[in-house]
Amino acid sequence: MLQFVSLLVRTLFPQRSTHMDTATKQSLDFNTTTFPNQRTDAQALKAAANEIRRDIIRSLVRAGSGHSGGPLGSADVFAALYFGGVMRYRPEDMHWSGRDRFVLSAGHMAPVMYAALANAGCFPKEELGTLRKFNTRLQGHPGRDMHLPGVETSSGSLGQGISIAVGMAMADKLVDHSDRRVFTLTGDGELQEGSVWEAAMSASHFKLDNFCWIIDNNDCQIDGRLPEVMNVYPIVDKCVAFGFDTVVVDGHDPDDIMRGFDVFLTNQANGTGKPTAIVAKTYMGHGVSFMNDKFEWHGKPPSHDQAVAALEELAKM
Amino acid sequence: MAHELLGQKPTRFGFGEGLVTLGERHSNVIVLGGDITGSVLTSMFKEKFPDRFFSIGIAEQNATTIAAGLALSGKIPFFASYGAFCALRNADQLRISVAYNEANVKIGGGHAGISVGPDGATHQVLEEVAFLRTLPNMTMLVPADFEEARKATIAMGEMHGPAYIRFGRSPVPMFTTESSPFEIGKAQVLTDGTDVALIACGAMVWESLLAAQELAKKGIHARVINSPSIKPFDFATVTQAARDCGAIVTAEEHQVHGGLGGAVAECTAKNAPVPIEFVGVKDSFGGSGEPEELMVKFGLTWREIYASALVAMDRRDRGSSGVRAIKDVPQAQ
Ligand SMILES: Cc1ncc(C[n+]2csc(CCOP(=O)(O)OP(=O)(O)O)c2C)c(N)n1
Ligand SMILES: [Mg+2]
Numbered sequence: 001m002l003q004f005v006s007l008l009v010r011t012l013f014p015q016r017s018t019h020m021d022t023a024t025k026q027s028l029d030f031n032t033t034t035f036p037n038q039r040t041d042a043q044a045l046k047a048a049a050n051e052i053r054r055d056i057i058r059s060l061v062r063a064g065s066g067h068s069g070g071p072l073g074s075a076d077v078f079a080a081l082y083f084g085g086v087m088r089y090r091p092e093d094m095h096w097s098g099r100d101r102f103v104l105s106a107g108h109m110a111p112v113m114y115a116a117l118a119n120a121g122c123f124p125k126e127e128l129g130t131l132r133k134f135n136t137r138l139q140g141h142p143g144r145d146m147h148l149p150g151v152e153t154s155s156g157s158l159g160q161g162i163s164i165a166v167g168m169a170m171a172d173k174l175v176d177h178s179d180r181r182v183f184t185l186t187g188d189g190e191l192q193e194g195s196v197w198e199a200a201m202s203a204s205h206f207k208l209d210n211f212c213w214i215i216d217n218n219d220c221q222i223d224g225r226l227p228e229v230m231n232v233y234p235i236v237d238k239c240v241a242f243g244f245d246t247v248v249v250d251g252h253d254p255d256d257i258m259r260g261f262d263v264f265l266t267n268q269a270n271g272t273g274k275p276t277a278i279v280a281k282t283y284m285g286h287g288v289s290f291m292n293d294k295f296e297w298h299g300k301p302p303s304h305d306q307a308v309a310a311l312e313e314l315a316k317m
Numbered sequence: 318m319a320h321e322l323l324g325q326k327p328t329r330f331g332f333g334e335g336l337v338t339l340g341e342r343h344s345n346v347i348v349l350g351g352d353i354t355g356s357v358l359t360s361m362f363k364e365k366f367p368d369r370f371f372s373i374g375i376a377e378q379n380a381t382t383i384a385a386g387l388a389l390s391g392k393i394p395f396f397a398s399y400g401a402f403c404a405l406r407n408a409d410q411l412r413i414s415v416a417y418n419e420a421n422v423k424i425g426g427g428h429a430g431i432s433v434g435p436d437g438a439t440h441q442v443l444e445e446v447a448f449l450r451t452l453p454n455m456t457m458l459v460p461a462d463f464e465e466a467r468k469a470t471i472a473m474g475e476m477h478g479p480a481y482i483r484f485g486r487s488p489v490p491m492f493t494t495e496s497s498p499f500e501i502g503k504a505q506v507l508t509d510g511t512d513v514a515l516i517a518c519g520a521m522v523w524e525s526l527l528a529a530q531e532l533a534k535k536g537i538h539a540r541v542i543n544s545p546s547i548k549p550f551d552f553a554t555v556t557q558a559a560r561d562c563g564a565i566v567t568a569e570e571h572q573v574h575g576g577l578g579g580a581v582a583e584c585t586a587k588n589a590p591v592p593i594e595f596v597g598v599k600d601s602f603g604g605s606g607e608p609e610e611l612m613v614k615f616g617l618t619w620r621e622i623y624a625s626a627l628v629a630m631d632r633r634d635r636g637s638s639g640v641r642a643i644k645d646v647p648q649a650q
Contacts, residue, residue, distance in 0.1 A: 065435045107439060132435035134606035140437035145602065156439030157401060158375055189352060192374035223352045223372065230374025
């Protein structure tokens with residue numbers, strides 16, 4: 001009887017049982033590896049970024065919709081932030097009152113934040129497979145109502161998260177006089193929202209040296225390249241003019257990203273009163289060659305075959 | 318059923334096609350993009366009339382106010398984005414620079430309602446009908462299907478004054494045709510009955526037709542009314558329905574507060590008070606999922622309309638709000 005059933009299954013789904021070797025199947029499945037959060041070397045951060053990228057692919061192919069480009073491109077920044085000892089948190093207690101906070105202003109990049117949190121051990125990696133599905137805690141855009149550990153605020157309407165982060169940094173520094181840090185990541189297309197600059201203005205006005213603004217500068221948004229859609233350059237000069245200690249880093253080089261975070265940590269330690277902006281030069285879709293630097297991948301998930309190809313490529317990285 | 322299912326298509330495509338027609342007819346129609354031109358189909362206009370398309374980037378407040386400036390210079394600017402961002406992010410700009418100025422600005426608000434699906438609550442706008450309906454000088458349209466969206470887009474472009482059209486992301490049933498009537502300020506009676514009135518807009522019109530079909534099996538004849546013009550509102554047709562039927566169900570892919578249901582309640586409370594049951598999202602945010610499962614979760618199918626019809630009729634028949642007499646009152650014209 002069992003034999004008959006398996007024969008039937010094989011006849012009905014020949015591709016599944018004959019073509020999918022175990023290696024492929026394993027790479028499509030979530031594993032249970034987690035990463036510690038500590039000062040470490042580039043090699044370790046690269047490994048973490050690679051696992052984040054693979055989890056992004058794994059969750060998006062299951063979701064069947066969602067954003068591949070921005071999340072893949074910012075995976076190295078997330079690896080440094082969550083696994084480089086920069087942000088202080090307790091994966092088993094993301095409500096710990098002493099934690100540093102991260103606000104994903106570019107809410108559509110949720111898959112990379114979810115993958116980073118899962119790889120930190122905030123929730124089971126298996127749950128990444130529920131991304132964008134009915135009743136999931138992993139909403140298409142972060143939803144605070146879902147109480148996913150590590151999601152500090154809802155976001156998805158561009159240009160708001162950075163202001164929320166400024167408010168948090170004000171509470172920490174000006175009201176509570178604590179040394180808690182607040183990090184936020186905006187996209188570069190997001191910089192077109194005027195409210196981003198209102199937030200920037202207040203961060204330096206209030207001398208928030210506990211505030212770190214990361215700009216994912218992939219020069220891509222939905223309709224094309226930034227200068228074609230609405231030019232926001234020069235970004236660095238703008239940040240400087242708005243009173244930020246501004247560092248440009250190679251967003252795919254762990255050492256360089258850490259150099260950026262060190263500028264921030266030094267600003268806070270020395271009480272310079274200057275907020276820090278890290279302009280991370282990245283490529284949309286980085287790590288998956290057929291997505292690399294292509295704005296068309298802003299809001300698309302990989303197909304099954306594309307996911308298999310992407311995972312194979314990432315496994316070799 | 319008199320109304321045949323002609324296929325499925327998202328209403329946003331009607332908006333895109335309507336814009337192209339407007340571009341062909343009027344050289345002063347201008348379109349502003351907000352970086353999602355493919356999703357809201359302003360891309361169709363951009364392709365045909367590149368000289369009259371301007372990309373403003375992700376800056377909805379700026380785009381709305383730029384549109385006001387263009388309008389005050391004799392142009393007919395359309396700006397389209399997701400409704401969450403081009404009705405509410407820019408609410409103050411719409412109120413002062415557009416509505417108070419009586420600027421001839423046209424807004425296309427896409428991704429309306431729960432049926433957006435996996436993007437989740439942030440993108441599923443459920444409140445903008447309530448807001449826009451309260452703005453003086455504003456015209457607010459919620460077309461039921463592809464063809465009606467096309468007609469409504471052309472009509473709003475060819476009238477003078479601020480106007481907003483709401484459309485959706487996912488495919489919805491098509492049942493109106495080129496010859497179906499559409500006029501700003503008018504509702505259409507789709508099926509004639511006097512047992513209960515089902516007044517709906519957007520994709521809920523089709524669901525109301527399905528509910529009416531089921532009710533008919535029980536011998537209940539429902540009057541289905543399509544009310545795409547939320548403002549100006551067709552008080553006459555709705556008042557008549559209240560008088561003829563004595564019980565109403567409203568249905569919309571929006572919060573139950575302040576939208577079409579609110580308009581119907583305001584109208585009938587003044588002209589012909591009858592029991593009303595409201596089908597819509599009940600004071601909650603949306604969430605991720607596939608459109609079909611979300612529509613069931615949030616109670617936006619013909620089943621809720623059907624059940625609500627029975628409740629409304631029961632309330633009428635038990636006279637629980639003293640409304641039974643309404644049916645016998647001579648009609649004041
Ligand atoms: C206020 C607002 N307007 C529009 C959108 C739709 N939208 C989502 S992502 C995006 C592009 C963002 O570009 P960027 O910040 O560069 O992110 P990337 O494409 O690089 O991931 C847009 C326009 C939105 N989410 N919020
Ligand atoms: Mg970008």
